[in-house]
Amino acid sequence: MSAAAEFHWDNADVKKKWDAFTKFGAATATEMTGKNFDKWLKDAGVLDNKAITGTMTGIAFSKVTGPKKKATFDETKKVLTFVAEDRSRQSKKPIQEELDAITEKLAKLEAPSVGGAAKANAGGVYSRLTDHTKYTGAHKERFDAEGKGKGKSGRDDSGENTGYVGAYKNKDTYDKAHGK
Numbered sequence: 001m002s003a004a005a006e007f008h009w010d011n012a013d014v015k016k017k018w019d020a021f022t023k024f025g026a027a028t029a030t031e032m033t034g035k036n037f038d039k040w041l042k043d044a045g046v047l048d049n050k051a052i053t054g055t056m057t058g059i060a061f062s063k064v065t066g067p068k069k070k071a072t073f074d075e076t077k078k079v080l081t082f083v084a085e086d087r088s089r090q091s092k093k094p095i096q097e098e099l100d101a102i103t104e105k106l107a108k109l110e111a112p113s114v115g116g117a118a119k120a121n122a123g124g125v126y127s128r129l130t131d132h133t134k135y136t137g138a139h140k141e142r143f144d145a146e147g148k149g150k151g152k153s154g155r156d157d158s159g160e161n162t163g164y165v166g167a168y169k170n171k172d173t174y175d176k177a178h179g180k
Contacts, residue, residue: 024112031070034061044105
């Protein structure tokens with residue numbers, strides 16, 4: 001790690017932002033995980049999967065944190081220095097210049113974004129469930145030709161209360177056969 005690299009930012013202000021990302025997903029956390037560190041860099045536009053990749057940040061994070069897998073604020077600054085060193089090897093720019101570019105983006109960022117979170121879209125479900133042409137078999141009998149529900153008559157399989165079983169064919173023939 002280069003001794004010449006300095007952080008040109010307001011430590012108190014950036015510490016508040018660091019705390020916000022540390023607590024993202026775990027409200028009681030006091031140290032930043034590698035996942036949250038990557039989110040911080042990605043939200044700030046530093047992690048772009050070209051110049052700075054998740055692999056680069058993961059290796060830098062592991063170098064500093066070791067087996068504990070979590071970093072304090074000061075350790076996070078060391079990780080950022082390692083990331084700037086990796087970036088400077090690719091861009092051929094001085095480490096301080098790369099570090100300044102990274103820290104400037106991080107300092108501008110306010111809070112973790114949740115923009116990529118999935119939103120429930122029930123529109124497809126309702127349109128599918130209310131489309132009468134999709135119903136088959138006995139269920140399609142619940143709708144008339146225009147697709148309107150038949151109500152109770154569409155749900156009930158009403159039978160006649162005559163006392164005969166359903167498939168009996170000789171209803172009302174006893175009196176005729178026996179002359180009554």
